[in-house]
Amino acid sequence: MESAVNLRNVWVADDSIVSPLGADSEENFSNVVKSVSGLSRIADPSLSANSVYAGQIPNITGDHYLTRFEKMCTSAVSQLTSRHMLPAEKTLFVLSTTKGNIDLLKSDPSHPRIHLHATARHIAKACGFKHSLVVSNACISGVMAIAVAKRYLERGEFDHAIVVGADELTSFVVSGFESLGALSNEQCRPFDQDRAGINLGEAAGVVLLTTQPERFAPDSNIKVLGFGLTNDANHISGPSRTGEELALAIRAAINESRVSNNDIDFISAHGTATLYNDEMESKAFALSGFSETSLNSLKGFYGHTLGAAGVVEMIISIHSLKRDTLVPSIGYRESGVSQKLNVIEATTKKPLKTFLKTASGFGGCNAAMIIQKQSI
Amino acid sequence: MITHYCRIVNKTVRLDGVEIFRGEGKSLDEFLINAYNALKIDYPKFYKMDNLSKAGFLAAELVLKNSGASYSGEKISVVLSNAHASLDTDVKYANASKTVPSPALFVYTLPNIVAGEICIRHKIKGENAFFVSETFDPSLMATYVSMLPADNLCLAGWVDVMGEHHDVFLYLQDNASPGKPHNASTLNELYNKEYGTVNG
Numbered sequence: 001m002e003s004a005v006n007l008r009n010v011w012v013a014d015d016s017i018v019s020p021l022g023a024d025s026e027e028n029f030s031n032v033v034k035s036v037s038g039l040s041r042i043a044d045p046s047l048s049a050n051s052v053y054a055g056q057i058p059n060i061t062g063d064h065y066l067t068r069f070e071k072m073c074t075s076a077v078s079q080l081t082s083r084h085m086l087p088a089e090k091t092l093f094v095l096s097t098t099k100g101n102i103d104l105l106k107s108d109p110s111h112p113r114i115h116l117h118a119t120a121r122h123i124a125k126a127c128g129f130k131h132s133l134v135v136s137n138a139c140i141s142g143v144m145a146i147a148v149a150k151r152y153l154e155r156g157e158f159d160h161a162i163v164v165g166a167d168e169l170t171s172f173v174v175s176g177f178e179s180l181g182a183l184s185n186e187q188c189r190p191f192d193q194d195r196a197g198i199n200l201g202e203a204a205g206v207v208l209l210t211t212q213p214e215r216f217a218p219d220s221n222i223k224v225l226g227f228g229l230t231n232d233a234n235h236i237s238g239p240s241r242t243g244e245e246l247a248l249a250i251r252a253a254i255n256e257s258r259v260s261n262n263d264i265d266f267i268s269a270h271g272t273a274t275l276y277n278d279e280m281e282s283k284a285f286a287l288s289g290f291s292e293t294s295l296n297s298l299k300g301f302y303g304h305t306l307g308a309a310g311v312v313e314m315i316i317s318i319h320s321l322k323r324d325t326l327v328p329s330i331g332y333r334e335s336g337v338s339q340k341l342n343v344i345e346a347t348t349k350k351p352l353k354t355f356l357k358t359a360s361g362f363g364g365c366n367a368a369m370i371i372q373k374q375s376i
Numbered sequence: 377m378i379t380h381y382c383r384i385v386n387k388t389v390r391l392d393g394v395e396i397f398r399g400e401g402k403s404l405d406e407f408l409i410n411a412y413n414a415l416k417i418d419y420p421k422f423y424k425m426d427n428l429s430k431a432g433f434l435a436a437e438l439v440l441k442n443s444g445a446s447y448s449g450e451k452i453s454v455v456l457s458n459a460h461a462s463l464d465t466d467v468k469y470a471n472a473s474k475t476v477p478s479p480a481l482f483v484y485t486l487p488n489i490v491a492g493e494i495c496i497r498h499k500i501k502g503e504n505a506f507f508v509s510e511t512f513d514p515s516l517m518a519t520y521v522s523m524l525p526a527d528n529l530c531l532a533g534w535v536d537v538m539g540e541h542h543d544v545f546l547y548l549q550d551n552a553s554p555g556k557p558h559n560a561s562t563l564n565e566l567y568n569k570e571y572g573t574v575n576g
Contacts, residue, residue: 134507137506233449233501235496236489364496
């Protein structure tokens with residue numbers, strides 16, 4: 001609409017993760033570096049009649065007036081609010097989730113916070129924020145929520161954003177993926193020839209975005225460069241046959257970021273470990289010229305955490321940049337996709353500056369975002 | 377500019393303020409099928425959609441096809457919002473799951489599937505976003521859509537379904553064509569002026 005808007009830069013100032021791999025980002029990253037998976041076999045009749053190989057957070061604490069899902073969110077957000085004073089009027093709170101408090105359908109279906117907008121407002125209020133927004137766009141929600149926050153921040157609508165990506169492991173979601181025949185009964189193997197489907201997981205990841213990095217220096221040396229979002233226009237629950245639309249999103253992200261392929265040090269892929277998703281991604285990366293670029297999927301650590309995935313995987317990748325450490329794609333042994341990929345098999349020290357994060361989801365949606373380490 | 381808009385409320389379908397179809401007090405299920413038939417659309421996949429997708433599909437059909445709008449698939453975005461996300465189908469899926477979980481229902485337990493259905497039908501490859509807010513939020517739509525790339529068209533608005541409740545307001549935003557100004561007050565006016573008329 002406006003042609004000459006002066007867009008402000010958007011930086012990542014801090015982050016936190018609450019997941020089966022740990023209660024904060026540090027603990028999560030140190031487990032990832034050691035190739036420790038948060039997935040295990042869970043035999044819990046309240047989750048499923050069958051045992052499921054999944055990720056579940058053992059202990060979640062929080063005030064008694066919060067649901068388990070909300071406790072996951074507040075215990076992640078409170079780590080950031082305890083470290084930083086954020087002005088409520090100038091901070092946007094964004095909740096990325098697919099199912100929020102869906103577990104209430106079993107126990108209390110008329111609960112007011114079964115609605116995502118009410119859940120978000122409740123969590124925002126509990127954490128001291130006034131302006132809340134809910135993004136619910138399937139498995140790309142997390143990357144999209146960061147993209148949405150970037151747009152609001154760069155135009156000056158807000159100075160800071162707290163972006164929470166969260167989803168809970170529930171019988172609702174487990175039964176649905178079981179009914180689709182999409183679950184693997186063992187540790188998932190993204191991009192591997194023996195991959196047999198998804199593991200589900202749960203997590204809450206939070207990033208603090210800001211247009212005032214000096215306020216959070218020296219940790220705020222990570223910049224959100226650009227992103228692309230597309231739709232396959234092909235099938236609501238199956239990915240594109242060609243990968244062209246994810247490749248379009250990647251191209252848009254590269255163009256907006258004003259970088260070239262050579263600048264991308266590694267890719268954090270979606271890699272759900274279903275036959276069709278991983279094959280589609282391999283085609284998209286080949287079309288984009290990334291056959292040789294180091295790449296991982298973190299689903300072997302966390303499983304698919306749905307609305308949390310984009311945020312959690314972004315945070316682990318940001319820590320990779322900060323510590324110049326490529327982290328592995330566990331579960332991978334031999335390629336099982338048609339196009340060549342350079343899957344990271346072991347933790348590797350290497351100077352890193354820039355990465356590409358991608359995600360794809362039901363409804364045919366694709367997202368790509370580029371993040372770079374810079375001095376402020 | 378807002379070039380075309382469709383309102384579906386009180387079992388009445390209007391395009392650009394003109395009544396296109398009015399239901400006869402039957403259930404929402406029947407109304408959606410009757411509206412589909414009245415519009416003479418040939419798209420058998422319509423029947424397998426959930427009510428949220430059916431409602432959004434019908435409105436998109438009117439805004440994009442019956443209006444004669446022209447666009448290229450990569451240069452149009454879809455930005456939708458509602459209050460109930462996919463809860464209408466979530467409840468149906470949970471009830472059906474007491475016997476056998478239905479994969480055909482499960483795939484509709486995400487709010488953005490309606491956007492996916494619209495993209496498939498109209499070959500839209502641009503970006504989608506789905507927001508959830510308590511009521512239609514004209515300033516969220518006006519602000520967010522104005523932040524999209526300026527050379528893109530955008531199909532935007534509100535698609536809310538829960539049980540018999542239905543409330544749809546979809547519009548096409550196009551910077552290069554004449555229409556009503558795309559701002560919060562116009563959106564508020566268009567959304568409200570056709571709310572609460574006739575036929576419960």
